[in-house]
Amino acid sequence: MKKILATLLAAILVLGCFSLASADTKTYKVGVSIYQYTDNFMTLYRNEIEAYFKSLETDEVKYEITMADGKNDMAEQTNQIRNFITQGMDVIILNLVQTSSADAVIDEIVAAGIPLVLINREPLAYDADGNTLDEQYEGILNNPQVCYVGADARQSGTYQGEMIAALDNKGDINGDGKVSYIMIEGDPENIDAQYRTEFSVKALTDAGIEVECLDDQVGNWDQTKGQELCANALSKYGDKVEVVFCNNDGMALGAQTAIEAAGRKVGEDIYLVGVDALPEAIDLIKEGNMTGTVLNDHIGQSHAAVDVAVQLLNGEEIQNYYWVNYVKVDKAYAEANY
Ligand code: GAL
Numbered sequence: 001m002k003k004i005l006a007t008l009l010a011a012i013l014v015l016g017c018f019s020l021a022s023a024d025t026k027t028y029k030v031g032v033s034i035y036q037y038t039d040n041f042m043t044l045y046r047n048e049i050e051a052y053f054k055s056l057e058t059d060e061v062k063y064e065i066t067m068a069d070g071k072n073d074m075a076e077q078t079n080q081i082r083n084f085i086t087q088g089m090d091v092i093i094l095n096l097v098q099t100s101s102a103d104a105v106i107d108e109i110v111a112a113g114i115p116l117v118l119i120n121r122e123p124l125a126y127d128a129d130g131n132t133l134d135e136q137y138e139g140i141l142n143n144p145q146v147c148y149v150g151a152d153a154r155q156s157g158t159y160q161g162e163m164i165a166a167l168d169n170k171g172d173i174n175g176d177g178k179v180s181y182i183m184i185e186g187d188p189e190n191i192d193a194q195y196r197t198e199f200s201v202k203a204l205t206d207a208g209i210e211v212e213c214l215d216d217q218v219g220n221w222d223q224t225k226g227q228e229l230c231a232n233a234l235s236k237y238g239d240k241v242e243v244v245f246c247n248n249d250g251m252a253l254g255a256q257t258a259i260e261a262a263g264r265k266v267g268e269d270i271y272l273v274g275v276d277a278l279p280e281a282i283d284l285i286k287e288g289n290m291t292g293t294v295l296n297d298h299i300g301q302s303h304a305a306v307d308v309a310v311q312l313l314n315g316e317e318i319q320n321y322y323w324v325n326y327v328k329v330d331k332a333y334a335e336a337n338y
Helices: 002-024 040-056 074-086 099-111 151-164 192-204 223-239 249-261 278-286 299-313 331-337
Strands: 027-032 059-067 091-094 118-120 146-150 178-185 211-218 242-244 271-273 293-295 321-323 326-329
Touching: 002 278, 027 040, 027 074, 027 099, 040 059, 040 249, 040 299, 059 074, 074 091, 091 099, 091 299, 099 118, 099 146, 151 192, 151 271, 151 293, 151 326, 178 192, 178 223, 192 211, 192 242, 211 223, 211 293, 223 242, 223 249, 223 278, 242 249, 249 271, 249 278, 278 293, 278 331, 299 321, 326 331
Parallel strands: 027 059, 027 091, 091 118, 118 146, 146 321, 178 211, 178 242, 242 271
Antiparallel strands: 293 326
């Protein structure tokens, strides 16, 4: 009898403690929508968002994350956001499919009283005619509970060009006085693609180097597309191609396969640069099969996004913009740091 009583008492105590603990635990609901799961860089980024939220959990605070794949389809992503609103998310982290839809999406989220952290694809300011402006976006500036976390793509483009300008022959392999290049672009709606395309070449011309664009094509951030476009350009322009600029490493990995298949050799008769510093690109740089890349710091960006989301959950005041630096990754840097 005594034993039964003791067991009962113990059970009551345990249950009591348990309900006490759960009453003290606050669980926040976090909705995260990523423009497309198959994107190499955004896969690293979203995994780190989850891992970092988990690392911040305590006995008192938990984060219940609902992650959604926008499938590169704005209508699909808009539905996901509406579901997040219905589900009563406490905060939303959003990697827009189309930055031109930012107005509509921000309005719905703000009207529902949910704080919003935009990541990776920067919505742009525009004038009455819809032309984009080189200014910060009012939809973010006017909303104290909305912010953007990202990196300034001009910097990544400039670093790409500077790595070519720093070579002994400044990228002019055949010594004809100019650098003949092909450009493989990401999604052209995306400011990252626009700025990298412009500023990579600008870094060369700013250094007094003459350039010739042989080909400029859209590869939509995609490895297979990058390979196809580079293969076509190499068969069309052959030895004339001295530099292959890719707006990201995904496409540069594809381009590298095409370069090898065409019997060319990076560092000897062609140069190749990307952006992101994907692990596969770092390996190629160390082996000498890619000239360089630019670290798109997914750790720094995801942590900044989560930190500001937590501040918003705590009702703290935030800034509207948070910037994370890019880092130039040539062979020496890759060998020393990876
Ligand atoms: C860029 C990144 C690309 C791609 C893109 C998606 O910053 O370099 O690889 O992920 O974002 O918007």
